[in-house]
Amino acid sequence: VYNINDTKKKRGRAGPGFCGLWQKEMKKIQTKIIAMVVLATICVSFITGGISLLVTRYSTTSAIEKNLVETAELAALAAENMISTYTLTIAEIASNPTLVDDNISLAEKQAFVQARAEAYYMRMGGLADLNGYDAINQKDISQEPFFQAARQGQNYMSTPYIEGTDAYLMVASPVFKDGAVQSVIYFQCDTYILQSIIEGLQIGEEGEAYILD
Numbered sequence: 001v002y003n004i005n006d007t008k009k010k011r012g013r014a015g016p017g018f019c020g021l022w023q024k025e026m027k028k029i030q031t032k033i034i035a036m037v038v039l040a041t042i043c044v045s046f047i048t049g050g051i052s053l054l055v056t057r058y059s060t061t062s063a064i065e066k067n068l069v070e071t072a073e074l075a076a077l078a079a080e081n082m083i084s085t086y087t088l089t090i091a092e093i094a095s096n097p098t099l100v101d102d103n104i105s106l107a108e109k110q111a112f113v114q115a116r117a118e119a120y121y122m123r124m125g126g127l128a129d130l131n132g133y134d135a136i137n138q139k140d141i142s143q144e145p146f147f148q149a150a151r152q153g154q155n156y157m158s159t160p161y162i163e164g165t166d167a168y169l170m171v172a173s174p175v176f177k178d179g180a181v182q183s184v185i186y187f188q189c190d191t192y193i194l195q196s197i198i199e200g201l202q203i204g205e206e207g208e209a210y211i212l213d
Contacts, residue, residue: 071201071209078197079211086171086193087155089120094173094185099127110136113185123168123188130183141186146172150184160191167191
């Protein structure tokens with residue numbers, strides 16, 4: 001005998017089981033979607049952070065490079081002005097009539113040169129003839145670039161001379177008489193005149209500046 005009530009009961013029991021299975025599948029799908037969204041968010045965050053870091057680094061590097069270029073230009077201008085000041089000072093000393101007066105002895109001329117050296121805080125000064133020989137200091141400077149340049153009528157400042165732990169500069173100028181070079185005056189200077197240029201330069205918090213020849 002077929003009982004309709006039994007069929008309804010069976011269907012009633014099957015309904016809830018199907019719904020439960022469907023809900024479980026939906027939860028799995030939702031979990032996967034959430035996981036994918038979280039993963040995508042993390043990836044986007046990493047990519048965005050990386051791009052931001054690169055942009056920041058590029059901006060910082062560009063700013064540092066710009067600052068270094070500007071600093072180098074200022075230092076170069078200061079060095080140029082310093083060299084010009086010293087060479088013009090030496091040229092002024094060289095133009096003193098004392099150095100071309102035949103009635104003044106060589107020793108007196110040397111005393112005048114040394115007095116000027118001390119007045120301008122230079123180590124020593126000398127006077128060489130056209131052959132490059134300094135009779136008072138007994139030095140042959142004929143092969144020195146500063147003498148050769150001054151011998152040709154130019155004011156000159158050398159690159160630093162290094163002797164052990166000591167460093168110094170040489171400045172020279174021609175001494176003219178009747179429009180022709182008669183002798184060469186030269187001075188030895190401390191390198192502090194170059195160091196003073198870079199002492200005031202600020203390169204970041206711990207940066208240092210150097211002057212190269």
